[in-house]
């Protein structure tokens with residue numbers, strides 16, 4: 001195969017992360033599949049394992065990966081700790097996807113965040 005000069009080539013991460021040859025039930029929402037302690041796979045998300053590379057890999061991999069992992073974990077922990085999350089009946093969760101430059105949710109994810117009693121929201 002000849003790839004013409006100046007072609008912009010992109011890795012199809014969606015196809016890799018939905019490959020049934022790698023993932024059991026690839027479209028199922030099972031975050032625990034990535035936790036070794038719950039029987040999931042031990043995946044190096046920092047680019048050492050191309051079955052899942054949210055920060056890219058190789059020379060141009062994300063230099064902010066460690067900061068990203070620390071801050072996102074912190075935000076999620078704070079949001080779960082400080083709020084109770086309830087479904088928004090007017091806007092139910094719909095997991096359909098839409099392919100743009102990256103894969104996005106077709107409909108925005110909406111939920112009601114209710115401060116937990118005794119928890120300061122500042």
Ligand code: HEM
Nearest residue numbers: 053054055056057059060061062063064065067068069072
């Ligand atoms: C969860 C958070 C983050 C995710 C998922 C993410 C993901 C990515 C991805 C996929 C790339 C492209 C890698 C490639 O081309 O192979 C990238 C590049 C990059 N990221 Fe991040 N990133 C995150 C946080 C950050 C943070 C916190 C910083 C800076 C403080 C940062 C700075 C950069 C820079 C400068 C590049 C370009 C690297 C280059 O082209 O050489 N990222 N990121």
